[in-house]
Amino acid sequence: xxxxxxxxxxxxxxxxxxxxxxxxxxxxxxxxxxxxxxxxxxxxxxxxxxxxxxxxxxxxxxxxxxxxxxxxxxxxxxxxxxxxxxxxxxxxxxxxxxxxxxxxxxxxxxxxxxxxxxxxxxxxxxxxxxxxxxxxxxxxxxxxxxxxxxxxxxxxxxxxxxxxxxxxxxxxxxxxxxxxxxxxxxxxxxxxxxxxxxxxxxxxxxxxxxxxxxxxxxxxxxxxxxxxxxxxxxxxxxxxxxxxxxxxxxxxxxxxxxxxxxxxxxxxxxxxxxxxxxxxxxxxxxxxxxxxxxxxxxxxxxxxxxxxxxxxxxxxx
Amino acid sequence: xxxxxxxxxxxxxxxxxxxxxxxxxxxxxxxxxxxxxxxxxxxxxxxxxxxxxxxxxxxxxxxxxxxxxxxxxxxxxxxxxxxxxxxxxxxxxxxxxxxxxxxxxxxxxxxxxxxxxxxxxxxxxxxxxxxxxxxxxxxxxxxxxxxxxxxxxxxxxxxxxxxxxxxxxxxxxxxxxxxxxxxxxxxxxxxxxxxxxxxxxxxxxxxxxxxxxxxxxxxxxxxxxxxxxxxxxxxxxxxxxxxxxxxxxxxxxxxxxxxxxxxxxxxxxxxxxxxxxxxxxxxxxxxxxxxxxxxxxxxxxxxxxxxxxxxxxxxxxxxxxxxxx
Numbered sequence: 236x237x238x239x240x241x242x243x244x245x246x247x248x249x250x251x252x253x254x255x256x257x258x259x260x261x262x263x264x265x266x267x268x269x270x271x272x273x274x275x276x277x278x279x280x281x282x283x284x285x286x287x288x289x290x291x292x293x294x295x296x297x298x299x300x301x302x303x304x305x306x307x308x309x310x311x312x313x314x315x316x317x318x319x320x321x322x323x324x325x326x327x328x329x330x331x332x333x334x335x336x337x338x339x340x341x342x343x344x345x346x347x348x349x350x351x352x353x354x355x356x357x358x359x360x361x362x363x364x365x366x367x368x369x370x371x372x373x374x375x376x377x378x379x380x381x382x383x384x385x386x387x388x389x390x391x392x393x394x395x396x397x398x399x400x401x402x403x404x405x406x407x408x409x410x411x412x413x414x415x416x417x418x419x420x421x422x423x424x425x426x427x428x429x430x431x432x433x434x435x436x437x438x439x440x441x442x443x444x445x446x447x448x449x450x451x452x453x454x455x456x457x458x459x460x461x462x463x464x465x466x467x468x469x470x471x472x473x474x475x476x477x478x479x480x481x482x483x484x485x486x487x488x489x490x491x492x493x494x495x496x497x498x499x500x501x502x503x504x505x506x507x508x509x510x511x512x513x514x515x516x517x518x519x520x521x522x523x524x525x526x527x528x529x530x531x532x533x534x535x536x537x538x539x540x541x542x543x544x545x546x547x548x549x550x551x552x
Numbered sequence: 553x554x555x556x557x558x559x560x561x562x563x564x565x566x567x568x569x570x571x572x573x574x575x576x577x578x579x580x581x582x583x584x585x586x587x588x589x590x591x592x593x594x595x596x597x598x599x600x601x602x603x604x605x606x607x608x609x610x611x612x613x614x615x616x617x618x619x620x621x622x623x624x625x626x627x628x629x630x631x632x633x634x635x636x637x638x639x640x641x642x643x644x645x646x647x648x649x650x651x652x653x654x655x656x657x658x659x660x661x662x663x664x665x666x667x668x669x670x671x672x673x674x675x676x677x678x679x680x681x682x683x684x685x686x687x688x689x690x691x692x693x694x695x696x697x698x699x700x701x702x703x704x705x706x707x708x709x710x711x712x713x714x715x716x717x718x719x720x721x722x723x724x725x726x727x728x729x730x731x732x733x734x735x736x737x738x739x740x741x742x743x744x745x746x747x748x749x750x751x752x753x754x755x756x757x758x759x760x761x762x763x764x765x766x767x768x769x770x771x772x773x774x775x776x777x778x779x780x781x782x783x784x785x786x787x788x789x790x791x792x793x794x795x796x797x798x799x800x801x802x803x804x805x806x807x808x809x810x811x812x813x814x815x816x817x818x819x820x821x822x823x824x825x826x827x828x829x830x831x832x833x834x835x836x837x838x839x840x841x842x843x844x845x846x847x848x849x850x851x852x853x854x855x856x857x858x859x860x861x862x863x864x865x866x867x868x869x870x871x872x873x874x875x876x877x
Binding site: 400482 | 587589592593604605606607608609612615669670674676679680683684685686687692693694695697698699701702703704705707711712714717720724753754758762811813817821829830833843846850851853858
């Protein structure tokens with residue numbers, strides 16, 4: 236009796252992944268990752284370990300200090316924010332935020348914040364809709380020259396945006412699309428599509444072929460495969476992509492400042508009004524910086540692992 | 553009865569995906585239809601990107617051959633290579649190319665090294681490791697303009713910034729007068745670099761940390777058992793493994809930092825020799841209104857970037873090979 240031949244891969248031990256050429260690589264779990272390797276098991280090793288841990292804390296706090304200072308200053312009153320030496324323990328107040336959000340001086344920041352939110356969210360959704368099929372066409376059922384296409388997408392990211400700024404400005408002016416959120420949405424979508432395609436391709440290539448073949452054998456249509464197999468399995472990857480696209484759209488300054496006037500200015504453009512200093516305004520500037528960064532800070536902290544996956548274009552899982 | 557599933561013979565085309573109805577024609581037509589079925593999902597994204605990025609670039613190339621200053625709309629004429637000559641002979645433009653290169657190289661290298669150091673520190677277990685990792689990410693998450701504003705006003709400002717305030721406090725402990733340097737005016741490029749390094753080190757750190765955590769620990773343990781010192785393990789095992797991640801981090805960082813506009817615009821407004829290429833081109837469009845010269849500069853920037861990118865993309869191709877399907 237001949238042994239049945241199957242197409243399933245030999246069972247891999249838990250935690251192992253197969254690289255492209257079939258090698259098996261055991262990925263260490265978090266619990267086993269450090270102690271046995273770097274920290275010695277002797278008393279001297281433990282002391283060295285504690286010292287390195289302390290250094291790590293110091294470095295982390297040093298990097299965090301400007302952010303902490305930004306938040307602290309935003310909660311001080313103007314006079315106590317601008318003292319030299321700095322008064323760390325001055326009474327806390329929400330005056331800076333009241334000044335920033337209130338209408339006593341200058342424009343209200345709500346329209347720019349809303350513009351930023353709508354431009355970022357809509358462009359992220361659009362990017363996902365366009366990039367997911369493209370990633371499918373580059374990973375699961377690849378076109379012949381998929382790596383050339385990938386290089387092309389990455390190369391559009393490398394071309395400095397300023398090079399295309401003038402034609403876009405002129406075309407938008409002709410079409411009457413200047414100073415509109417729609418134009419920003421289109422631009423942000425094209426700005427983020429290469430990143431999204433790269434990331435999603437990497438995540439989709441992790442889906443086991445057997446599941447897709449099984450679904451196809453069971454008679455699922457293409458749309459059904461997407462809905463029931465691809466999206467659930469690559470859910471975290473989709474989230475990582477969406478997070479990165481949202482962050483980059485929210486942060487974008489150059490196109491927004493050039494192509495908008497009064498109606499469609501975004502939050503970063505609104506911040507450029509604070510570039511020149513006018514009298515006592517430090518608490519207000521810090522409040523502005525915190526308020527504008529708030530959505531991105533929250534999103535990034537909430538999804539740190541996704542952030543790593545996103546930043547490395549999915550090359551790092 | 554055992555069921556056998558065989559992989560299709562290599563020379564046959566793969567069966568068409570469900571949902572695409574292919575007519576029963578000869579093999580060539582089937583293959584063509586299959587190829588189009590594979591291309592179809594790619595087309596919307598590809599067309600969108602081409603339309604929004606390549607078409608404007610072609611227009612930029614065309615405008616670069618026209619001498620066109622929007623302040624003199626009646627003087628638009630075909631200028632040949634005059635704009636390009638202008639760009640190469642313009643001291644400002646050459647200065648800004650140099651500034652861009654210096655800025656990018658310094659920021660990428662320093663943040664890469666710092667990121668590696670921090671990643672090595674964070675790779676170990678210690679009390680509160682998760683917290684330190686979380687707060688290390690914060691600089692990258694602050695909106696770049698906001699971060700530049702904070703650096704300019706709340707940190708660098710000679711009268712009430714944190715740096716000079718800390719100096720005052722520190723020297724005050726000894727009853728001495730503190731030096732109160734004007735950080736931005738004295739070292740403008742370094743001020744911009746400091747702000748950028750601060751923002752980008754977490755980015756490098758995250759990628760390198762992920763690389764460190766994917767090392768095969770059993771092999772390293774074996775090496776230690778065999779008597780390898782920490783330095784030897786680092787040099788002969790960790791670094792080669794990290795090479796891929798270092799290249800990726802450097803490539804991605806360079807792509808973004810070459811195009812950096814926010815920090816230069818906010819901290820120095822391009823003055824004091826810190827104008828990099830994006831800022832200079834922005835200036836030429838919207839202050840000098842010389843569209844022809846700015847377009848020529850843009851084309852040159854693109855050509856330069858492509859030259860560097862072609863070289864850099866070779867290293868990225870190693871990333872693609874590993875995930876080849």
